[in-house]
Amino acid sequence: MDLHLASDTLWMRRALAEAVRGVGWTSPNPAVGAVIVREGRLIARGFHRRAGGPHAEIAALQMLKSPGDARGAELFITLEPCSSAGRTPPCTDTIIAAGFSRVVFGAFDPNPLHAGHAVLLLRSAGIQVATGVLEEECLLLNEGWNKWICTGSPLVIAKAAMSLDGYISSHPRRRWITSAASRRDAMGLRSTVDAILVGGETIRTDNPRLTLRRVPPRPQPWRVVWTQKSLPPDARIFTDRYHDRTLVFQKSSLREILHSLGARSIRSVLIEGGGYLLGEALDQHVIDKFCLYYAPLFLGGRVPAFGGLGISSLAQALRLTKVRYRCIGDDVRLEAYPQTTAIGGCSGRLNVSPIKIVPGTS
Ligand SMILES: NC(=O)c1ccc[n+]([C@@H]2O[C@H](COP(=O)([O-])OP(=O)(O)OC[C@H]3O[C@@H](n4cnc5c(N)ncnc54)[C@H](OP(=O)(O)O)[C@@H]3O)[C@@H](O)[C@H]2O)c1
Incomplete structure (x- = not known):
């Protein structure tokens, strides 16, 4: 396995462990987890606790010692970040503003109207994007929501x-x-x-x-x-x-x-x-x-x-x-x-x- 993929898999597993903490609580939203990694070290983690509350990546950002720590860091998240405003503003805006250098997510947004939008937005902001890491496990986490x-x-x-x-x-x-x-x-x-x-x-x-x-x-x-x-x-x-x-x-x-x-x-x-x-x-x-x-x-x-x-x-x-x-x-x-x-x-x-x-x- 290539080294990049091996470490992506490892961090995605940590993000999945975060997401599991929200299972049963987030309906009608999905359970989602995120970790922020800098120079191979985990510096923040978060999960979506309940509908209306911060999404996982925002919860992880809030855990940083200083907001500037996200600049140049990598974000691992189990589900494609939202790119449209709902009860909270689009997460893609916050991710771009935070200055991440790379974003890795597990599963695409199952909503065909939104799937893939975050990839285009993040890439056009100059952020590296990788997808499909532990995709099946990330999907299985929210099979009810997906269906x-x-x-x-x-x-x-x-x-x-x-x-x-x-x-x-x-x-x-x-x-x-x-x-x-x-x-x-x-x-x-x-x-x-x-x-x-x-x-x-x-x-x-x-x-x-x-x-x-x-x-x-x-x-x-x-x-x-x-x-x-x-x-x-x-x-x-x-x-x-x-x-x-x-x-x-x-x-x-x-x-x-x-x-x-x-x-x-x-x-x-x-x-x-x-x-x-x-x-x-x-x-x-x-x-x-x-x-x-x-x-x-x-x-x-x-x-x-x-x-x-x-x-x-x-x-x-x-x-x-x-x-x-x-x-x-x-x-x-x-x-x-x-x-x-x-x-x-x-x-x-x-x-x-x-x-x-x-x-x-x-
Ligand atoms: N071991 C387990 O996992 C487990 C789990 C649950 C139950 N059980 C056992 O299963 C037994 C009960 O099972 P069961 O097969 O006899 O019945 P059931 O599946 O619990 O209930 C069938 C009920 O569905 C309703 N129904 C049937 N056709 C309908 C229709 N066209 N429109 C609307 N409602 C309709 C009727 O309710 P009404 O009669 O109210 O009209 C009928 O009594 C019990 O002994 C219980 O202990 C075991």
Whole structure:
């Protein structure tokens, strides 16, 4: 690997570590991280904390001992800097004024209207620009945001805790199918999304809270219920302190619900079951990502993790890619994407950006 690319990768990894600190907090904005490097030494770092607050590169600039320290330094940032005014002024103006000699970013802005603009602006100000460093990791950090920007619809993640034979309904005396460690992991997943969607029968059977527990405090995701009939008015989601974060969709199709959530700027939805709803989501091809937890037991019974109509020939099977397995104690966690899901939730347009520049060149 060329030396320039090796050090770019190293600094981008530091910028990614910064960005991760904002995950779950920044919606409707993306999580972004930045580091400022001078003569091979990190002199400032920052991340976007919440919508309306300073963007990552501005937060990093604010960490400098003296604003003049940016002159001639390098800026590493996980996402292409914004080049238009929103709630804050365009970051490209600030970067140019700060006097950076080189800017390296990981992912292009997924919005086709903005993608690549920062490159042109920075280069015409005489700043070296390199792009695409750890691009896939930078994209995956904001897959919900990317999908929403490209399509107006939220990223849909299907989650289930199931037995090895693919059933999810537990015995009344054994409440949880998977281990405490798997449930903690699933809680972490919950804390990264804007909304959690469940079926009406799950509300009646389990009376779930659908809140964030045993994770660092984060804004409570919306709790969304798909139902046809009436739901118990004393269910926890209607009576707890987050009752105003509950939405009920009666007699809407799944696509209508997702459209409506997208219109509310909800970027990511975690479908947490039950089996009828997950089966419907599978049949309707609305799932972008799977996070499934398998416990080493057999349940059988009446509720498969994915009900639905299924397929009539193997050729129609939903094939998964980027499959990752992880053992959590005796359980196994599978994370995977349908082959049709675009990388990082972006439309194909992004991956054929006409102005991609080889790292290390201006
Ligand atoms: N292990 C896990 O990860 C996990 C997670 C969640 C749930 N569960 C288990 O799953 C079981 C419940 O699953 P389930 O498959 O029976 O039901 P479900 O998927 O939770 O809910 C299905 C519900 O969707 C609603 N629905 C169906 N068609 C509709 C339409 N056309 N328009 C609007 N709404 C519609 C109906 O709600 P209404 O009846 O209200 O009209 C129906 O009851 C429980 O035993 C629960 O413990 C397990």
